[in-house]
Amino acid sequence: MGGVGEERRSLPPTSNDPVGLNAYLILAALVFSVGLAGVLTRRNAIGILLGIELMLNAVNINLAAFSRFGGDLTGVVFALFTIAITVAEMGVGLALVIAIFRARRTVEADRLDLLKG
Amino acid sequence: MTPIPAPPIAWNALLPILVLAGTAMLVLLADLLPPRESKQHLGALALAGIIAALVIALVRWGTDVCGFRDMVRLDGYALFFDIVIAYAAALVVLLSMDYLRRRGAESGEYYALVLFAACGMMLLASAGDLIIVFLGIELMSLSLYVLAGLFKSRRQSSEASMKYFLLGVFASAFLLYGIALLFGAAGSTNFERVAAAAARNPHDTLLLIGVALLLVGFGFKISSVPFHMWAPDVYEGAPTSVTALIATGSKAAAFAALIRFLTTALRPLQPDWTALLWILAALSMTVGNVVAIAQTNLKRMLAYSSIAHVGYMLVGLVAGGPQGTSAILFYLFAYVFTTAGTFGVLTLCERTGGTPEPDGDGAVDVREYAGLGRRSPALAFALTFFLLSLVGIPPLAGFFGKFYLFGAAVRAGYVWLAVIAVLNSAVAAYYYLRVVVYMYMREPEGAAATLAPSFAGGLALAIAFIGIVLLGVMPAPFVELAQVAVAPLLR
Amino acid sequence: MSFLFAGVVAAALLGIPHLLAPRRLTPVKMEPFECGKDPIEIAEGRFPMKFSTVGILFILFDIEMIFIWPWAVMYLQLGWFGFLEMLVFLAVLMLGFLYIVRKGGLEWE
Numbered sequence: 001m002g003g004v005g006e007e008r009r010s011l012p013p014t015s016n017d018p019v020g021l022n023a024y025l026i027l028a029a030l031v032f033s034v035g036l037a038g039v040l041t042r043r044n045a046i047g048i049l050l051g052i053e054l055m056l057n058a059v060n061i062n063l064a065a066f067s068r069f070g071g072d073l074t075g076v077v078f079a080l081f082t083i084a085i086t087v088a089e090m091g092v093g094l095a096l097v098i099a100i101f102r103a104r105r106t107v108e109a110d111r112l113d114l115l116k117g
Numbered sequence: 118m119t120p121i122p123a124p125p126i127a128w129n130a131l132l133p134i135l136v137l138a139g140t141a142m143l144v145l146l147a148d149l150l151p152p153r154e155s156k157q158h159l160g161a162l163a164l165a166g167i168i169a170a171l172v173i174a175l176v177r178w179g180t181d182v183c184g185f186r187d188m189v190r191l192d193g194y195a196l197f198f199d200i201v202i203a204y205a206a207a208l209v210v211l212l213s214m215d216y217l218r219r220r221g222a223e224s225g226e227y228y229a230l231v232l233f234a235a236c237g238m239m240l241l242a243s244a245g246d247l248i249i250v251f252l253g254i255e256l257m258s259l260s261l262y263v264l265a266g267l268f269k270s271r272r273q274s275s276e277a278s279m280k281y282f283l284l285g286v287f288a289s290a291f292l293l294y295g296i297a298l299l300f301g302a303a304g305s306t307n308f309e310r311v312a313a314a315a316a317r318n319p320h321d322t323l324l325l326i327g328v329a330l331l332l333v334g335f336g337f338k339i340s341s342v343p344f345h346m347w348a349p350d351v352y353e354g355a356p357t358s359v360t361a362l363i364a365t366g367s368k369a370a371a372f373a374a375l376i377r378f379l380t381t382a383l384r385p386l387q388p389d390w391t392a393l394l395w396i397l398a399a400l401s402m403t404v405g406n407v408v409a410i411a412q413t414n415l416k417r418m419l420a421y422s423s424i425a426h427v428g429y430m431l432v433g434l435v436a437g438g439p440q441g442t443s444a445i446l447f448y449l450f451a452y453v454f455t456t457a458g459t460f461g462v463l464t465l466c467e468r469t470g471g472t473p474e475p476d477g478d479g480a481v482d483v484r485e486y487a488g489l490g491r492r493s494p495a496l497a498f499a500l501t502f503f504l505l506s507l508v509g510i511p512p513l514a515g516f517f518g519k520f521y522l523f524g525a526a527v528r529a530g531y532v533w534l535a536v537i538a539v540l541n542s543a544v545a546a547y548y549y550l551r552v553v554v555y556m557y558m559r560e561p562e563g564a565a566a567t568l569a570p571s572f573a574g575g576l577a578l579a580i581a582f583i584g585i586v587l588l589g590v591m592p593a594p595f596v597e598l599a600q601v602a603v604a605p606l607l608r
Numbered sequence: 609m610s611f612l613f614a615g616v617v618a619a620a621l622l623g624i625p626h627l628l629a630p631r632r633l634t635p636v637k638m639e640p641f642e643c644g645k646d647p648i649e650i651a652e653g654r655f656p657m658k659f660s661t662v663g664i665l666f667i668l669f670d671i672e673m674i675f676i677w678p679w680a681v682m683y684l685q686l687g688w689f690g691f692l693e694m695l696v697f698l699a700v701l702m703l704g705f706l707y708i709v710r711k712g713g714l715e716w717e
Contacts, residue, residue: 025301059296059297062301063297065301074306081252082251092259096262103270
């Protein structure tokens with residue numbers, strides 16, 4: 001992971017993989033869509049957070065798959081960063097939910113209507 | 118088991134960011150010491166860090182360092198934005214020192230978060246790799262989400278924070294998905310290699326979908342129509358000093374990354390994204406200005422006007438070339454001073470807000486500015502001055518910013534876009550000048566106290582004032598700086 | 609060798625409290641999951657907000673594993689440079705921990 005030479009970054013060939021790259025991409029797209037649907041239909045702030053989490057994790061599938069089939073480790077390293085950042089995001093998100101709950105006694109996104117968007 | 122050699126670390130390429138991050142941690146540590154009555158010393162410490170970063174950026178002007186496998190690049194372009202961001206952060210810290218104490222929300226985290234946000238912004242300015250773009254955006258946004266919810270007891274503040282967070286993370290997910298697809302198409306996240314892949318196969322489906330998703334993400338971060346829904350609510354609900362940072366620094370940083378990404382990594386696709394940005398620019402200008410007319414809350418009005426300003430800056434990106442791109446940089450420089458100044462006056466006027474209820478925001482309604490010209494002539498004059506610069510009255514900075522942007526568009530053959538932009542500027546004059554009319558020609562309703570800005574607040578306004586005058590009276594050297602800054606991008 | 613070492617450490621961690629710590633058994637402590645919550649409860653029951661705060665802090669410190677784990681797999685090859693870098697990382701993390709403790713983030717009452 002800290003290698004400098006290019007040869008260190010490539011993974012072994014993957015010709016014997018039973019499923020191809022497209023299968024992973026389709027899976028990631030499906031997971032992303034499920035998350036998107038969750039974000040758009042859920043009213044509860046926690047539910048929306050769950051949807052967003054699914055969307056972000058779908059990206060990790062993509063990154064890992066491209067990394068595996070493209071033979072470049074960047075994707076895997078990127079996925080590690082993504083996971084860490086996602087968790088930081090969720091930490092902030094849950095903290096905000098708590099702050100709102102303390103002030104308003106609700107986490108329903110529909111009731112957050114003081115600011116008319 | 119061969120040992121892995123230690124990779125070279127290009128400290129030089131990260132110097133301003135490291136200084137800011139170090140100061141942020143110092144502020145956090147200093148906050149743990151036995152509490153003092155006031156937290157002004159933390160603000161002063163943060164300010165010292167920002168000034169150090171600014172000095173480093175100024176001293177290093179003219180150098181060009183790459184580091185970390187070309188992921189981070191501190192060239193003239195990044196340095197220019199570092200200077201802009203340092204100015205924005207410094208103005209915000211100065212404005213906050215008094216504002217927070219008045220609102221009873223002084224905290225050490227505030228200054229640390231402003232510094233971390235500035236780190237993220239500078240990282241975006243020097244990003245040469247999509248990983249760094251993502252890290253920078255997240256570092257900046259996460260800090261801003263928390264800052265927006267700083268007034269925990271004020272419901273609007275936590276609500277604004279929640280909305281900003283949900284929409285921001287939603288946008289990040291799109292951005293990230295786009296980056297992943299781009300990585301798949303190009304086999305690398307490095308800008309140069311993406312450019313090579315795009316040149317080989319410019320209409321690869323994976324590449325195009327990736328670019329589209331990335332632009333959606335960026336659209337959210339710069340708040341261009343149709344991805345602007347969050348801006349008015351967040352601008353209104355967030356503490357005014359934080360709104361100033363969101364409106365100036367975060368916008369400048371997102372533009373920095375967007376411009377570098379489009380002009381270096383996606384140069385082979387220039388005709389495609391130019392057509393797309395043409396539409397976004399026209400929409401942002403028109404929607405922003407037209408909706409701003411109907412606003413009576415000043416913070417909301419400025420939110421819509423900032424959307425319009427994003428439209429103007431996109432005009433420069435459409436025009437492209439050294440002239441269009443450097444015009445955006447000049448415009449951003451002027452815009453940071455002007456907007457920080459405007460919000461600065463707002464924070465100072467919130468001291469004696471007419472609304473007594475604890476939830477209230479102080480003076481943000483345009484009616485509460487009636488008679489300000491008599492109550493505190495200095496503040497009224499400053500606000501008038503900043504608003505006139507936003508309108509684009511010569512010889513203020515805003516005028517030259519618009520002049521160079523629209524001139525570049527005309528020269529690049531986008532006459533219609535320039536016409537739309539000029540018409541929009543005329544519309545904008547109406548709602549900016551309405552505030553001026555209120556300040557000088559209307560009587561205040563009820564008794565209102567006179568305002569006297571604190572030293573720090575006054576200093577911030579003076580800096581913004583001098584900046585605008587300087588950029589307006591002699592724009593040529595600054596335009597030259599901007600042109601030097603964009604040169605490495607357009608090689 | 610390393611297995612033996614790990615075994616000794618684990619045994620010591622389990623054994624030393626038995627020898628040193630005072631044993632005061634209360635009904636709460638005898639429950640299978642000693643986390644202040646009834647083991648059998650309606651799923652929609654309420655629980656104090658404090659749990660969420662601790663939960664959030666837990667996730668933030670838990671995720672540092674994602675950086676430590678790849679390092680731990682390769683740490684012999686990474687040498688002193690990698691070791692120092694991990695120390696810096698942990699120092700920043702501990703700064704956060706210090707901040708939480710001093711700000712009273714872990715106080716229960």
